[in-house]
Amino acid sequence: MDIVSNILDALRSVLTSQDAFYPLHEPLFSGNEWAYTKECIDTGWVSTAGKYVEQFEHNIAEYTGSNYAIAVVNGTSALHIALMLAGVKENDEVFVPTLTFVATSNAVTYCNAIPHFVDCEESTLGVNPTSLHDYLQKITIKKNGFSINKETGRIIRAIVPMHAFGHPLKIESICTICKEFNIKVVEDAAESLGSYVNNKHTGTLGNLGVLSFNGNKIITTGGGGVILTNDNELAQKAKHITTTSKLAHKWEYFHDEVGYNYRMPNINAALGCAQLEQLPKLLKAKRTLYMSYKKAFDKIDDVRLVSEPDGCFSNYWLQTLLLNDSISDIRDKILTVTNDSGIMTRPAWTLMHKLPPYNSAPRMNLSTAESIEKRLINIPSSPQIVL
Amino acid sequence: MDIVSNILDALRSVLTSQDAFYPLHEPLFSGNEWAYTKECIDTGWVSTAGKYVEQFEHNIAEYTGSNYAIAVVNGTSALHIALMLAGVKENDEVFVPTLTFVATSNAVTYCNAIPHFVDCEESTLGVNPTSLHDYLQKITIKKNGFSINKETGRIIRAIVPMHAFGHPLKIESICTICKEFNIKVVEDAAESLGSYVNNKHTGTLGNLGVLSFNGNKIITTGGGGVILTNDNELAQKAKHITTTSKLAHKWEYFHDEVGYNYRMPNINAALGCAQLEQLPKLLKAKRTLYMSYKKAFDKIDDVRLVSEPDGCFSNYWLQTLLLNDSISDIRDKILTVTNDSGIMTRPAWTLMHKLPPYNSAPRMNLSTAESIEKRLINIPSSPQIVL
Numbered sequence: 092m093d094i095v096s097n098i099l100d101a102l103r104s105v106l107t108s109q110d111a112f113y114p115l116h117e118p119l120f121s122g123n124e125w126a127y128t129k130e131c132i133d134t135g136w137v138s139t140a141g142k143y144v145e146q147f148e149h150n151i152a153e154y155t156g157s158n159y160a161i162a163v164v165n166g167t168s169a170l171h172i173a174l175m176l177a178g179v180k181e182n183d184e185v186f187v188p189t190l191t192f193v194a195t196s197n198a199v200t201y202c203n204a205i206p207h208f209v210d211c212e213e214s215t216l217g218v219n220p221t222s223l224h225d226y227l228q229k230i231t232i233k234k235n236g237f238s239i240n241k242e243t244g245r246i247i248r249a250i251v252p253m254h255a256f257g258h259p260l261k262i263e264s265i266c267t268i269c270k271e272f273n274i275k276v277v278e279d280a281a282e283s284l285g286s287y288v289n290n291k292h293t294g295t296l297g298n299l300g301v302l303s304f305n306g307n308k309i310i311t312t313g314g315g316g317v318i319l320t321n322d323n324e325l326a327q328k329a330k331h332i333t334t335t336s337k338l339a340h341k342w343e344y345f346h347d348e349v350g351y352n353y354r355m356p357n358i359n360a361a362l363g364c365a366q367l368e369q370l371p372k373l374l375k376a377k378r379t380l381y382m383s384y385k386k387a388f389d390k391i392d393d394v395r396l397v398s399e400p401d402g403c404f405s406n407y408w409l410q411t412l413l414l415n416d417s418i419s420d421i422r423d424k425i426l427t428v429t430n431d432s433g434i435m436t437r438p439a440w441t442l443m444h445k446l447p448p449y450n451s452a453p454r455m456n457l458s459t460a461e462s463i464e465k466r467l468i469n470i471p472s473s474p475q476i477v478l
Numbered sequence: 479m480d481i482v483s484n485i486l487d488a489l490r491s492v493l494t495s496q497d498a499f500y501p502l503h504e505p506l507f508s509g510n511e512w513a514y515t516k517e518c519i520d521t522g523w524v525s526t527a528g529k530y531v532e533q534f535e536h537n538i539a540e541y542t543g544s545n546y547a548i549a550v551v552n553g554t555s556a557l558h559i560a561l562m563l564a565g566v567k568e569n570d571e572v573f574v575p576t577l578t579f580v581a582t583s584n585a586v587t588y589c590n591a592i593p594h595f596v597d598c599e600e601s602t603l604g605v606n607p608t609s610l611h612d613y614l615q616k617i618t619i620k621k622n623g624f625s626i627n628k629e630t631g632r633i634i635r636a637i638v639p640m641h642a643f644g645h646p647l648k649i650e651s652i653c654t655i656c657k658e659f660n661i662k663v664v665e666d667a668a669e670s671l672g673s674y675v676n677n678k679h680t681g682t683l684g685n686l687g688v689l690s691f692n693g694n695k696i697i698t699t700g701g702g703g704v705i706l707t708n709d710n711e712l713a714q715k716a717k718h719i720t721t722t723s724k725l726a727h728k729w730e731y732f733h734d735e736v737g738y739n740y741r742m743p744n745i746n747a748a749l750g751c752a753q754l755e756q757l758p759k760l761l762k763a764k765r766t767l768y769m770s771y772k773k774a775f776d777k778i779d780d781v782r783l784v785s786e787p788d789g790c791f792s793n794y795w796l797q798t799l800l801l802n803d804s805i806s807d808i809r810d811k812i813l814t815v816t817n818d819s820g821i822m823t824r825p826a827w828t829l830m831h832k833l834p835p836y837n838s839a840p841r842m843n844l845s846t847a848e849s850i851e852k853r854l855i856n857i858p859s860s861p862q863i864v865l
Contacts, residue, residue, distance in 0.1 A: 120519050128515055128745075132507050137700040137749065138693020164551050164701065167739035182831065193722055193733045200736050203590070306525020306743070313524040314551065314744030335580055342813055344827040346580045349587050349835045352554035356693070356700035358515075359743065426729055440731040448736045 094393060095424055098412075101328055101394075102434055103386035105380070106471060112433045113471035116409060118311045119478070127361035139334075141357030147364050148317070151302070154367065155284075155292040157319040159326030162355035162363075163333050166281040166303025169316035170198035170251070172188055172353065173299040176318075176325050177249045177275035179204045184240055184453065186250035186274070188218050189442040190460040191210045195210055195251050196281055196443050207240070207247065208444045208454035213463065215400055216411070217260020223278070224268050226455045230274065238272040239357055243453065249275040251328065252282035254293050256469065257309070257408030261295045262288055281316070284408035285374045294319045304359075305375040309408050310366035360396040376474035377407040384410055384470070393418050407472070414466040426469060439467040481780060482811055485799075488774035488781075489821050492767070493858060496597065499820045500858035503796060505698045506865070509756045514748035526721075528744030534751050535704070538689070541754065542671075542679040546713030547672050549742035550720050551562075553668040553690025556703035557585035557638070559720055559740065561685040563705075564662035566591045566638045571627055571662070571840065573637035575605050576607040576829040577847045582638050582666055583830050594627070594634065595831045600850065602787055603798070604647020605639045610751045611655050613842045625659040630840065635726050636662040641670035641680050643698070643856065644795030645784055649675050664688065668703070671696050672761045672793035681706045691746075696760055697753035699746040714739055758776035763861035764794040770864070771857070780805050794859070801853040812855060827855040 106113050131137045144162050151160040163169045179185055181203035187196050189208040199206045209226070227247075231238040237246045239264035252265050262278060269276050280286070280294030281303035287293065294300025300319035304312040318329045336350030355363075381396070388396045393415040399405035414422060422438060429436040442464050444448050444457060493500050495714070509826045518524045531549050538547040550556050566572055568590035574583050576595040596613070599606035614634075618625040639652050646837045649665060656663050663684030670680040671689050680689030687706035691699040705716045723737030742750075768783070775783045780802040786792035801809060809825060815822040829851050830836050831844060 118522050118524065120522065120524075124519050125516060128519065129512060132511050132515065132749075133509065135505050136693075137505065138508075138698055139701075140693065165739050193724075193737070194739060197736055286831075306523075306527065311525055313518075313745040314526075315740070316660070316737075335584075337580075341817060342824045344580070345833065346828075347834050349584055351584070352552050352581060352701075354701070358700040358745070358749070362519075362525065362745070388801070417686070430728060437729045441733075446732065447734050 095421060095428055097391050098394060098425055099428060099432065101391055102109060102429065102470060104387045105383045106434055106476065113435055114473060115435045115437055115469060115471060117473040117475060118306060119369065119373065119474050123365040124362055127365045128358060131358045133359045137358040138356050139354055141358035143357045143364055144355055147360040147367070150364060150367050151317050151389060155295055155319060157292070157295045157300070158321040159319070159323070161318040161329040161333060162360055163316045163318060163353040164314045164355055165314045166301055166305060166316035167194040167198060168351065168353040169301040169303070170194060170277070171281065172329055172351065173277045173318050174198055174202050174300050175332070176328055177277050177298055179248050180334070182245055183248035183338045184243065184245045185248060187443060188253050189444050189454065189457050190216060190439060190463060191253045191279070191443060192440055193443070193446065195253055196449055205245065206443065206452050208452060208457060210457045211460045211463065212453055213459060214382060215260040216255040216258055216397065216463065218250070218265055219459065220261050220264035220268060222455065223265065227268065227272050228307045234445050235375045236273055238274060240453070247274055249277055249371070251277045251279050253279035253281070253323060253465055254286055256411050257283045257406040258411065259283065259286050259287050259288045259293055259399065259403040259405060266296055282308065282408050283406055284431060285370060286403040289402050295321070297327065304363055309377070309406055310363065310370055312355065312363035312366070315355050315359050368414065372404055376470065376477050380472065381407045381410060390414065410472045411468045412468040412470060413463070414468070416462065416466065419465040422465060422468065435471055438468045439464045481805055482808060482815055484778050485526060485781060485812055486815060486819065488778055489816065489857060490829060491774045492770045493821055493863065494616050497575055500863070501860060502824055502856060502858060503694050504860040505693060506756065506760065506861050510752040511749055514752045515745060518745045518748045524745040526741055527603040530744045530747035530751055531742055531764040538704050538753050539678040542706060544679070544682045544687070545708040546706070546710070547779045548713060548720060548751060549655055549747055550703045550705060550740040551742055552701045553688055553692060553703035554581040554585060555738065555740040556688040556705045557581060557664070557666065558588045560664045560688050561585055561589050561736065562719070563715055564664050564685055566635050570635035571630065571632045572635060574830060575584050575640050576831050576841065577603060577642060577826060577850060578666070578830060579827055580642045580830070580833065582640055583836055591635070592632065593830065593836060593839050595839060595844060596843065597842055597844045598847050598850065600846060601767065602647040603642040603645055603654055603850065604841070605637070606846065607648050609649035609842065610652065614655065614659050619642055620853050623660055625661060626838055627840070634661055636664055638664045640668070640695050641673055642668035643798050644670045644673050644788065644793040645798065646670065646673045646675045646680055646790040649680065653683055669795050670793055672757060674791040682708070686712065691750055696764070696793055697748035697750065699742065699753070702742050702746050702750060726802050734856060741781055760861045761793055761865050764859065766864045768794045768797060769861065775799065796856045797859045799855040799857060800850070801855070803849065803853065806852040807853060809855065822858055824856045827850045830845060
């Protein structure tokens, strides 16, 4: 029996309904989603005012242990503002993992800055601290306290490490390195709500962090995101700039700087409040699903299910298979066979440095990401599979 | 009896409940809002996929008579993308009325272009075609087919005329002038859904147009906007760039240019579909309210209620009082007395050229807008007042 059949069998041992279509991830609404949303409609508070935005921010801050959480319209806008608040300016360089969703790079571009792509490591799929440190030592000089790219002369202002598919990366080591090189850390936890590193919630370890509540995420607000920070001044600034930089006044419309219309509408926050109540149940389901897949795929040589590193807790948002290098040539066959069988699977994102808008951006050696791109497959991860 | 008491009495003749608080504008949910929203939650389609976004786009296109409508996350993002599609680039100048909400100027800044402020006229509150034409003749030279600002050397690429408070401006004359000077027209109809100029819906007369469905607008999606265009190529480009510029593919994530995460979530579009069904009723109520106010304020010298110009149909989104110049010094007293009486009133926005981020931007003589700013008061305009 060939490896493709073995993989399909392993999937079928978990995804047992032959007739069902198994999407990559489906949201689950089984709590107060209706009740809270209906309250918005009944009271007329669906938009920029209403109690749910504040409540959602409070609940997210409490859940993650962040001092502050600022709700915005989506994860991309959260990244954009977090980078601005980290001080990213025109012509700065920002380290971005090449293995990420395009929003990470685009947010850098919105600041008129330049993404500079860094490699990832096989074990976590995230930025590799060792190669990051070596690279910084090689390409930068210190000037006025900043790390300058010797070749381009530009300041390397920030890095956006991203916890891919919810799997925690070595964020503590990265923060230590970045402190040494005076580089701000904007932690892209868009996919990792519920994931922890040494009991600290992802997104709370850098200078600022970002969560996403897009429809495909572990919980959803329709569209939404959050900026996390422990710094009171940054939090106030984030709220101000995401709400058109309007100064509070009974009737005057006075905006003291260029602002953004990034506030999360109340109706979306209402959905978020209800979804957040369900998060423990969803995390448990994700973990149960992981165990089932783990059991099934442990039997197959040449295939590995990505597991949380020691000391970490993964939300297992998207279950992730890694093929051994020897069978990377059958990735597309696996994708075809599974998708044709009603089992939705997906490869990694096209790496950032291969996309037209970014293919001339500066970069380190990206060989690990390039290898992973050829071997990674996400498999159905909905909580409904085990609930 | 003094003029402030007369104005309060006129308001009280329409807003008859002494104990009620009358906000400037409240949304009204009296149709299928809950049914459609509930369907999103029941089916799990609250976010980037689902039938309502497409249906909302179709219904808005049909209602406005625009060939295409592209739903986005809010009116600001619609303006941003419409300006990009009009060809606005770094260092271009864009004419912006100084009497507008700050989003109009900010959208220009997001394109790294420079707002250049223009005056409005007393009759429509919108851009004055005569002074625009004179100004263009005075300050521009033609070069390679473009109108160049002689002083700055920059291309004047576009203009964003804005139908303030829903009152239609002389958009046809402005389009004619801009054709002569090769300046693109992005029609800011954020406030004027349901307003027409010679039976053409506002937002459909320029090269591109923009609507907003913020919570304070005549209909709301919580947060939302639409880009209007009759040009198939621009419509396709708008859809592409507002949905991360991802090429359609069964599993690949390939983005061919820098895109934006501006798609309207399905749950917000569901609300919009239900609200749009109510629009005829809301427009009728707004007009009835206008008639009541008109009758009351016709009795007061020195105060005028803004009325639709000949050949135009106004949605009367925000009812607007203009004080005569002789009594402009009592504007703040009127604002104080009315707001203290539970009748919410508001002055015009602080003019754009007086805001810190824009106070050194280029401008024409803005004396009419400066005069109007001192004399304009918006009064309670909710449909509920007459329903």
